[in-house]
Amino acid sequence: MRMEYVEAVLDVVALIPAGTAVAYGDVAELLGSGGARQVGSVMSHHGSAVPWWRVLKANGDAPPGHEREALALYILEGTPLLGSHAEYLRTGEGRWRVDLTAARWAPNDGEFDAIDAVAERLERSVRKLSAPDDEMTV
Secondary structure (H helix, E strand, O other), X not given: OOHHHHHHHHHHHHHOOOOOEEXXXXXXXXXXXXXXXXXXXXXXXXXHHOOHHHEXXXXXXXXXXXXXXXXXXXXXXXXXXXXXXXXHHHHOOOOEEEOHHHHEOOOOHHHHHHHHHHHHHHHHHHHHHHOOOOOOOO
């Protein structure tokens, strides 16, 4: 995977405010590049430096293997939740998920401007990398 894409995904994820969340596919849609699987791959390999818990499966499930840690962060940030999260914290049993309908991030104009800048930077780098190196291209 190109590092330019990795950096773009991480830059968008860094913009997601506390108490909100998006699906992997939402990040790809905002960038206008890739898809849910590519974003998931970036997050699983490079996402530890950004608020990784704010990027979820489309059904609102937390990142696999990080449910307990993510749940503590959702509660701390006031992220809307569904299911028996209190029981899960107490006993490790019970199903819960983020209420993605209520929690989904709706970027404001300034955030969209920042996202657009990231997407444009990604597009420029992809175009530059895609140019043939045949010494005939102007």
